[in-house]
Amino acid sequence: MKNNFQRFTFALGILFLVIPETNVLGDDHNPQSTATILVGSEAKAISADLIGIFFEDINYAADGGLYAELVQNRSFEYSRGDNRAWDSLTAWSRVGPESTSTSVTVESREPLHENNPHYLVLRAEREGDQLSLRNEGFDGIPLVGGDTYNVSLFARAMSGTPGPITVRLERVTGEKLSEITFDKLSGSWTKYAGKLLPAIDDSNARLVVSTARPGVIAIDMVSLFPQNTFKSRPNGMRRDLAEVIADLKPRFVRFPGGCVAHGDGIENMYRWKDTIGPVEQRKAQRNIWRYHQTMGLGYFEYFQFCEDIGAKPLPVVPAGVCCQNAGNYLNLVPKGQRGIPMQLMPEYVQEVLDLIEYANGPVTSTWGAKRAEAGHPEPFHLEYLGVGNEDEITPAFKERFAMIHEAVKAKHPEVTVIGTTGPATDGRDYEEGWKFADAIKLEMVDEHGYKTPDWFWDNLQRFDGYSRDRSQVYLGEYAAHDRDRGNTLRSALSEAAYLTAIERNGDHVRLSSYAPLLSKQGRTQWRPDLIYFDNVAITPSINYYVQRLFSIHGGDQHLPTTVSVEQNSNEQGAHLDSIRLGTWNSQAKFDDVRITQGTDVTFNDSFDQLSSDWNLNSGQWKVADGALLQTSDEQPAVIQYGFPADRSGYTLRLRAMKSSGAEGFLVGFAATANNEYMWWNLGGWGNTMHAIERFREGGSSIVGSTAQGRIESNRWYDIMIKVAKDRIQCYLDSRLVHDVAYEYMGATLQLAASCVRESSSGDTILKIVSNASHPVNTTIDLSSLGSLGDLATKVVLSGYADAENRHGEPAQVVPVTSTISISPTQQVEIPANSFTVLRIHAP
Structure with a gap:
């Protein structure tokens, strides 16, 4: 979980096809789209543990939430260190x-x-x-x-x-x-x-x-x-809330959290031994999210809960370092990442080994006996162990992680150790994390990140290119962050599309979990979340139903699935595009702007004077010494030029120089009639990286991968952007920086599909996601699969894209289940804004 100092965004890729439509009219005026989904017969084994849950004590998820204790501050341990407004008698x-x-x-x-x-x-x-x-x-x-x-x-x-x-x-x-x-x-x-x-x-x-x-x-x-309580466990879980979680049928539970695990300083690391034994002897501590952890919900209770809901335990221990964003809460003095002193690391490594013994050791072992004393002589069958959470990949981290990894693999080679690639899906820590994983031959890494729904759709090929010779992947935290962080149907559908990709890549992406899981009304610190609750009522989000449908309709084999689309719009017609030049808290010069369409140069401006064809949106622009200058600190400062384009695309060339300021250049392109556009952000994010961003419906998202880089002052850069029918290529000084699949002048309608087989039942399960605002007539071709049953269970989530299941109000979107007849070639109408599951029963 991202801590309270940083927020990041993330999304992943799947097989998809963008349906081209007329940009001027938009999606609503073209209801003639049809699609074909072809399912092949060559099955590929995928992970049986693909869909799990991530529990972190944020938003009062534990004390006051899942943990059933009803007395607050029961041991008078609250203090200003938890919350500046608190003392020992709070509550x-x-x-x-x-x-x-x-x-x-x-x-x-x-x-x-x-x-x-x-x-x-x-x-x-x-x-x-x-x-x-x-x-x-x-x-x-x-x-x-x-x-x-x-x-x-x-x-x-x-x-x-x-x-x-x-x-x-x-x-x-x-x-x-x-x-x-x-x-x-x-x-x-x-x-x-x-x-x-x-x-x-x-x-x-x-x-x-x-x-x-x-x-x-x-x-x-x-x-x-x-x-x-749930399962009538003493010191147990709130029954109704635990049942809603159990209904997700998760294959695993990651606990005790993200940032909570590595803590706000070394002294605040989550130490598992402090959380077992009689509750009056457990060591409570402040929560990094600015409240209090009694540790009544401790490691024994986590393990027991996993067993009670049929999920594998996935504990996460600190990697010997605290959160890099740690800070002294009371006096606001930053601390940063710090490591356990190296002379104490052997003791800490033994603590990690003792955890495995506590989970799996016989009752004759030291820690297995303690598990038995708590009432569970049988082992908990620990298979996965997370080490670290979103850590900055520093030498201090690497040294300590390597010690833990080597010790665990030497004594417990049967346990899969999961590392971390930092808090985002790109950037320095991501790249360094992967290099480190390669160097030590780590079995699995934990990728995190949060992005807009568009990012998920725009990056639907992400895992197809991951090398199977490298570490396997656990997507430990992800969620689509829509406008105002709402749990909209739009966000849930983008996550469903992403999960079809995870299924397709389930031979390498072995685990995934949405985050965060729980949020108490009136105590929410982070949105969106999967489940909202108060003391008496529970509201599953639409995103919850997506997770549940993927879990209960999962499989252990993936069948190749191809989506193709036909429609009747005039996709080759003229379109008004625009280019934009801009800066963000920087001053810059631009020159020699040229647009080429085919072999024709359709625009060429060397700035002898400022043409009236340019529209000044913001900033201070003027022509001087044969160049276009922007001299303000506005964020952003933008000037725009519009021109007609067609689907074949164009090439934009220009020169740019930063005069001064914090960042680099903004170069906009690929605009549509729906006020969508892209821009290449060069030297953005504090002059640390380059990225393509898409702006749509008031929000922005990164398209493709970012690239590390900075823009120097007082030197000219040659910039070239090639906008083709199905891709965008960005060059800086003749070097290709970004190469992104993107449907230029395509519509916003997208389909994603995945088909799996469940060996235990023999059922074939097809999942289809559509973000179209109209129904799509779809032919489903299953003829290559041979004999199938003639009945299917059909489950549909659909509604308005902005729909939300708000706490305290009637649910707007819930699954609707029916039974339909099925044949090898089947015509199905896929509803607008929908996620459809077809479970075809074995004959």
């Missing part, structure tokens, strides 16, 4: 008027456990003094009438004869819902436990702890847990 408040003969403090002498240093102290001097503290829970305590709730606390009598302690559940009006009393308090820490049974529902209850006799009482670990 607690005193009930009734204060008295000079009573006091409430938080102390740390003789704690319950060294990992749990703070506790509550209630002091009362006179008979009849009553002390009551109320806990508000996580935005209230939800109760179900008739259900049983386990209540517990640790207490000790520090002086006098205090007690008893009363714990009750009440409404916000003060009306009692259930109550229990613990008496005969001991002088040493003792656990007191019982049950509370409210008779009626209340979604916003409170828990109150009271005492009414003279003396001093220490209290810690005040807990309220529903008995009705």
Whole structure:
């Protein structure tokens, strides 16, 4: 997960064909498109673990979310280090008027456990003094009438004869819902436990702890847990939320997170041993997302949850370094990436090896015995281990990662170690991460990134060219980020298209997981997310249904799938294009701008004067000394020239020089009547790289791969952009920098398809994704597959592209299932903006 200092974008590629349409009228005016999907018979084995989930404690996903504890700050460990507005009594408040003969403090002498240093102290001097503290829970305590709730606390009598302690559940009006009393308090820490049974529902209850006799009482670990947890596990998961996750049928679960794993500084790394054993002995810590982790949801619970939902565990441990974006939260002093001191690394490497023993070792082993003590003598069958998360690929990282990797492979060659290629799908860390993976012959790397829906569609060939001789790929985090970060159908369809590519490349891309998984209403720090919830309700996003359909309709063999399209539009007609010259917080000169179409030079400007053909959009432009100058700091400063073009394309040539400023040049091209255009961003992103960007519907996305590079000041560069019917090529000083497949003057309609076979059932499953705004009549040719059943289950997600399933509102898009007859050659109408699954049952 990207931390709170950086955001990146990402997308991947699939087999696709852009359907050409008339640009002037747009997609809505050409409903005549037809398509053919041809499925071949040569099956290729693909990963059976392809679709999983990524859990990170962000957006209150754990405490206050999946972890079923209902008391917030149960051990009084909250602090300003978690959140500047917090202290040890956050979420607690005193009930009734204060008295000079009573006091409430938080102390740390003789704690319950060294990992749990703070506790509550209630002091009362006179008979009849009553002390009551109320806990508000996580935005209230939800109760179900008739259900049983386990209540517990640790207490000790520090002086006098205090007690008893009363714990009750009440409404916000003060009306009692259930109550229990613990008496005969001991002088040493003792656990007191019982049950509370409210008779009626209340979604916003409170828990109150009271005492009414003279003396001093220490209290810690005040807990309220529903008995009705997922699989009835003690210290378990919120049942309804866990069931929605289980319904995804994930093949694996990555935990405990992304940035949470490597932490906000060395001292904040997620250390697995701190999260096992009795909950009162676990070491809580601040969350990198600026709240608190009790570690009640720890490694044992993660492993148990994986087993309960039939998913393989995929823990991620730090690679011996913290997040490169670590910073001191309280005084805002940056820290950056730091490594565990090398003299301590052997101890840390052993910690990683101990984790594998904890998961897989026999009960006779040291850590296998600890697993058995927790109630699970059988191993958890760990196959995958992630090491590192989006780390900057520095010498410090490489040295520590190599130590961990070598030790794990020497002792546990059966475990697949998964490395990292940084936080994005291109750039320095990505390139260095892959070089490092090649050098140490790493089995698998974890790629991350987030992009716009267009990026996913524009980069649909990404994995086809990955060498099968290099590390296999785990797509540990991805999501389509639409406008305003909404979970639109548009974003879900682009992810579905991407997943068809993952299926096709499932022999090399072995694992994938959307991120983030969970988001609590009112506590959302990152959007979009897969599942939204509050204390009583859950809203799966449209993206959730895409993930679920790919998971439950997965396969272990991929069948070659070809998409072709025919339609009747006048695609060769004239079109008004434009070129744009620009800068971003820089000043520059441009000269000798020339457009060639075929063998004809249709535009040539050496800037003897500023022609009225140029339209000034922004910035300060003038002609001086035979060149076009831009002298402002605007972001961007743009001048534009329009011209007629046809589908055959054109070549744009020019010279450019940066005079001063932070970045380089912007050269725009390939504009359409729908206000879409491309530009080549040279020396962008702080003058660190070059990239082609597409601008559409108010957003932008990178097309193809980026290239490292910078633009020097006070030297002329020769720039050439070739826009052809089906590709774009960009040259800088005669060197080819980008070569991108792109349908010039094509429409926005795209189709993607993938066909798999499930060996266990014999079923053949065809998935089709369309972003057309009209239905597409499609011929599905399955004749090469031989004998098939004559019935198919058809599942469709469709609606308006901007549709969202918003929390608290009726769902706009849900799967619709039907049964249809099927034949070797079948005519099917693919709905507008849709994802269709056809599961053809074996005969």
